[in-house]
Amino acid sequence: MGGFLLRILVSALAAMLTTYLLKPAVKIDSFVTALLLALVLALLNALVRPLLVLFTLPVTLLTLGLFLFVINAVIILLAAKIVPGFKVDGFWWAMLFSIVMTIINSVLSSLAGANNND
Known part of the structure; x- marks a missing residue:
């Protein structure tokens, strides 16, 4: 836990x-909103993303996996509809947000040791 x-x-x-890097195209009101966004993204990635990947498997294979960027952008747009603030x-901003956040999240996770399976 x-x-x-x-x-x-x-x-x-x-x-x-x-959000700071992509201002003014992406906006988060507060850190509490960012916490809620992180929680919603975790839930969407656990519940909705596998279904989207399954339903779009032929397109994903045809594009050699690049369609997964589209799925990530759709997840971000869905989170923007759910999370107030x-x-x-x-x-395109959702896709860029997804890419940049993934990179920053990877760096911060490795620094914080959040990737350990302890």
Whole structure:
């Protein structure tokens, strides 16, 4: 449980840093909103993303996996509809947010030790 909370905190911090880099196209009102966003993204990635990947498997294989970027952008746009205080200006900004947040999240997770399976 502690590892999950650490990953949520790291994801919230990554979302705040990503928002800072992508201003004004992406907006998060507060750190509490970023925590809620991290929690919603974790749930969407656990529940919705596997279904989207399964349903779009032929397209994903045809594009050699590049369609997964589209799925990530759709997840971000869905989170923007669910989380009050989180706004993204469009599909391309959602895709860029997804890419940048993934990179920042990876760096922060390795620094915080959130990737350990203890």
